Amino acid sequence: MKITRWIWPFAGIALVGVLLFQAKSDAVRAMGKPAANASFKDAPLRISAEGRVTTYPGGQVVVGSDTAGTVVRLLVEEKSPVRQGELIAEIRAEDLRAAIAQAQARVTESEADIKLYETEARRAENLWESQVGTKQATDRARRDLDAALARRETAQADVRRLEALLGKTVLRAPISGVVTQRHVQQGESVKEQAPVVTIADLQRMRIEAEVDEFDAGRVALGAEVRVKAEGYDGQEWRGVVEEIPDSVVPRRLKPEDPGRPSDTRVLMVKVALQEPTPLKLGQRVEVEIVRK
Numbered sequence: 231m232k233i234t235r236w237i238w239p240f241a242g243i244a245l246v247g248v249l250l251f252q253a254k255s256d257a258v259r260a261m262g263k264p265a266a267n268a269s270f271k272d273a274p275l276r277i278s279a280e281g282r283v284t285t286y287p288g289g290q291v292v293v294g295s296d297t298a299g300t301v302v303r304l305l306v307e308e309k310s311p312v313r314q315g316e317l318i319a320e321i322r323a324e325d326l327r328a329a330i331a332q333a334q335a336r337v338t339e340s341e342a343d344i345k346l347y348e349t350e351a352r353r354a355e356n357l358w359e360s361q362v363g364t365k366q367a368t369d370r371a372r373r374d375l376d377a378a379l380a381r382r383e384t385a386q387a388d389v390r391r392l393e394a395l396l397g398k399t400v401l402r403a404p405i406s407g408v409v410t411q412r413h414v415q416q417g418e419s420v421k422e423q424a425p426v427v428t429i430a431d432l433q434r435m436r437i438e439a440e441v442d443e444f445d446a447g448r449v450a451l452g453a454e455v456r457v458k459a460e461g462y463d464g465q466e467w468r469g470v471v472e473e474i475p476d477s478v479v480p481r482r483l484k485p486e487d488p489g490r491p492s493d494t495r496v497l498m499v500k501v502a503l504q505e506p507t508p509l510k511l512g513q514r515v516e517v518e519i520v521r522k
Contacts, residue, residue: 275448277519280483281439281501283509289431290511291405295321295420296398304416304426312403312429319426321399326392333388340382347375407431410511430511437469437501439517443478446497450474454520455501459509467507471519473500483514 284290299321306318351371357363411428414420437457441449455469478495501517509515 275521277441277445277448277521279439279441279445279496279499279517279519281437281499281515281517282483283435283511283513283515284438285430285432285511286434286436288405289407289434290410290428291430292425292428293318293401293404294423294425295401296422297321297395298420298422298424299323299399300419301414301416301426304412304414306409306412306427308409308412310409312407312409314403314406316403317400318403319401321401321420323396323399326396326399330389330392330396333385333392336385337382337389340378340385343378344375344382347371347378351375401426403429405429405431407433432511435509435511436472436503437515437517439499439501439519440481440483440496441499441519443495443497446478448521449497449499449519450521456518456520457501457503457507457509457515458517459513459515462508467509468504469501469517470504471499472502475499 301319302322303320304318306312312318351368351374354363354368354371358365358368407429408431409427410430410432413425413427420426437455439455449471451471451474453471455471457467457469458465475498478497481494481496499519
């Protein structure tokens with residue numbers, strides 16, 4: 231009985247050793263065989279992000295007033311198509327036109343004075359050369375001529391300045407596109423630099439996707455992108471990564487997923503749309519970047 235009590239503990243220790251050896255052997259054999267889910271490693275890498283529909287650089291412009299005044303003509307409505315250089319609005323400019331007329335009158339007056347003083351200067355020089363006139367009279371005639379020339383230059387400068395201001399009262403479309411927003415109404419007074427209309431080129435839009443900085447190293451140019459948006463159930467559109475910036479910035483969009491941190495920095499990846507979409511400018515979208 232005493233021998234039996236000593237045998238059982240040794241047998242238990244031996245059994246544990248055999249089981250550990252077997253487990254180690256199985257692990258070694260498993261390392262030499264391909265994993266059953268090896269295809270998972272070959273699966274494409276997918277990066278999810280949120281973004282907005284934007285235009286290309288220069289594709290959206292806010293047209294503002296360079297001068298204060300009353301909008302006497304506003305020729306466009308929201309959704310109105312416009313061509314580059316087309317007249318959009320006019321600011322009242324009667325005072326400027328009157329000032330231009332006054333400056334032009336001063337130019338005409340100074341030109342008349344110049345003709346008179348040129349004649350008097352030649353006469354004074356001739357008299358001085360014939361020793362009839364005086365040097366003082368000659369100098370006075372030349373001074374009067376120089377003063378008239380200076381007055382003409384000043385008046386001409388005033389005309390140019392006022393004409394430049396007058397040009398600012400006429401607002402023209404800087405790009406071709408569609409009026410997406412009208413900020414004022416006809417007859418409304420506006421301040422200097424006040425926005426009047428916003429124009430966007432809706433023919434060329436793209437997506438700005440906010441990719442978490444943790445995924446920045448996994449985004450590649452030319453990667454396939456799938457775009458989805460709320461309100462378009464079951465629809466998605468194809469895109470491609472066309473631009474990756476060199477820096478990260480604070481997140482602009484508040485994540486819809488409460489599990490996502492809102493204080494992280496993001497990479498503003500630009501995605502070119504490869505097919506027409508019904509998406510609206512500024513609309514929030516979800517993107518999935520696929521890197522094979």
